[in-house]
Amino acid sequence: MKNNQEITKKVRVQVLFQSGVKKPTRISKMTHIPLRSCERYVSNLKKGISLDRKPGSGGRNKLPPSKVKKVIIKSKEQKKPIQIDKIAKQTSVSKASVRRILNKEGITYKRLKGRYLNLAQKQKRVSFCQEMLKMNQIDQFIFIDETSFWLNKCRPYYGWYGDTVEKQCDLKFSQSKLYSTKLHVWGGISSRGTISLEIFTENMTKEIYKEILKKKRKQMEQLYPHGYRIIQDNDPKHRSKIVKQYIDKYIFSNSFLPPYSPDINPIELIWGLLKKQVSKDSPETIDEVKKSIRKYWRQLTPEIIQPYIKETNERYKWIINNQGEFYIK
Template identity: 25%
Template sequence: MQLSAVAAEEVLQITRSCNPTTCPLDPIPSAMLQTISPDLLPFSTTVINGSLTSGHVPTVFKKARVIPILKKPALYPSDISNYRPNNLHDPNQSGFKAAHSTEAALLAVTEKLHAARSAKLSLVLILLDLSAAFDTVNHKTLLSTFRSLGICGTAWEWFASYLDGRSYQYKRHLSTTSNSQTPNSTMAKTKELSKDTRNKIVDLHQAGKTEPAIGKQLGVKKSTVGAIIRKWKTYKTTDNLPRSGAPHKISPRGVKMITRTVSKNPRTTRGDLVNDLQRAGTKVTKATNSNTLHRQGLKSCSARCVPLLKPVHVRARLKFAREHLDDPEEDWENIIWSDETKIELIGKNSTCRVWRRKNAELHPKNTIPTVKHGGGNIMLWGCFSAKGPGRLIRVKERMNGTMYHEILSKNLLPSARALKMKCGWVFQHDNDPKHTARARKEWLCKKHFKVLEWPSQSPDLNPIENFWRELKICVAQRQPQNITALEEICI
């Protein structure tokens, strides 16, 4: 594969499109080059095509000059970390420009969003993570990718030549302020070498080059080159090895003690742990205890509210689980689950978190108004299966045995037909006295409805509870103002 030769017209067009600026590496200004480009055009075209056809990039074209400048004028000039690698400012750049702070950028974006919304226009906002913007790509990996894409021959050799033997010159920038100092390379702490540079050091070492030659070629100290090579010989990697860091304030024995304490009694407070460790001779803060337990996979959470279970309830639930442990999925798909629930007009239908400042917990924006008895509510009965929701109705009168019998007679069989339940489907309801009354059992038996035996005190086992939760969250988001609106949202 070969790269296509360029025409003289293309070279002329590119030359004329260059900015009329000067380049430290080129003694001829761009403006002058554009003026004499018709005379130089045959020679320029020959040089470019010679490079493309031979697969070789001249070394003079692989040099660069870096003139770092301070990120901000007030920063200390002798600290190398206070410099940026270039002095080019994009017109849309906000950082490191006078009167162009990050806040200014956010205000500009917000203004554009408001303007688009006012004009009823669509606006696309793309957020980029630039944390890895200066990460380098290993040249071997890049060239290998080229081969996998079918780039070979002199075309591949041209790219390899372009990437090999690149160099740059570093020019120190002298500040004009009275207390100016020239940044030097003898700082106590220097920037860590990139992964690509470390890999290059190993590659050159394997190619037979000496440490001084590698350091000179890459602009890295000989001692640094030697340290990287020794690390590679010992650990077969150039990655950063785990660092020890500061020693933990709590000894391994103390960690075991507090872990054992909270495992035995999960309601132990951080203050109790501080006192336990202090009695053992270790003085730490509550935050240290939290961090230590986090490393052990433990974190503080709100205790879940669950039904109060007596031993008889536990045995019944365990028996139910064992009896249905090996039931196939098809059996569960053939069950109609049912239950009742109460939806409050004003109440905690769902949890709500707010962002607030300290001591602002009683501000109206940060509170949820409540009234006695929820300000009104509606009672719902509903059912569903794996195939979808069945009927959902409002119970307008007080729920009793007669009312429940009427609900089942009017809604259970139509729901089963709408859901297209298979022959032999099973009905589930809990052990509420209205459900288990003799009259209800006889009616269900007369209609030949199979009923799933249900353990007492087990509302959490019914999957319809998830349905009720989603419904209450929806109600809280819609914020109905009266019972009629509440019913419209639910039904």
């Protein structure tokens, strides 16, 4: 059933594409979206065209050669990854036009390869992937993680604004403390569903982390009464003595991801999905952010989550075959 609250097909395709899943056939299989639609979405993403619905329509005005040249010059001047917004402001050219010009110049939107991983880090990634495949129990894994939401980043880039509304919005946000306002969110996903979120404002400590595990343990056991394994990253708080003692005593089993390995943690894709959906609600207060986060988390059914987790096995194989490199496909 379609409604404004559902996690849209385009969002799911875009998150998978940005995480390295480039083949329309694979995306279609993971999301159950028709192959033709996936092919169209992927084609647009490869060209740097956003899948978001944009206001207005009609023909494009042809840019004068001087403007095109200026965009190219500005893009070559940048030493860091090119920022479309920055070039658009510097040249007074729309972001869509900047994207088209850069695409024609062979400059595309893509992920960087993991060039900064050293040999030891790559070997740890390979060993971890081999161990996970050997266990062959991915359906019993619970992937847990934390992320943060900043109020100022929970706003859409595009919208319908008249001059009066735009000025009111600018005034409202300039007077607020949104740039220093953020929420921390802890959650967990598995093939059988989600673990309820824990939302807090203080910085995570080992004591807070232990209390979260204590609070959520019952849910984990209800999902997997015969045993489960939690998968978490290498944050020092996760490896602290008091947390380790609690896990050893009460949690069935535990594994740590190798360093620099968000590409083999499916909950990272879910965080991306969640943040994109929350931004569409354009929350203006921290309470609205919380409400939006919880609303979309409740929509994450096992049917939505399972393809992301099953894809992880393919990533393990890819990383082993590519000697520990970042998953890019």
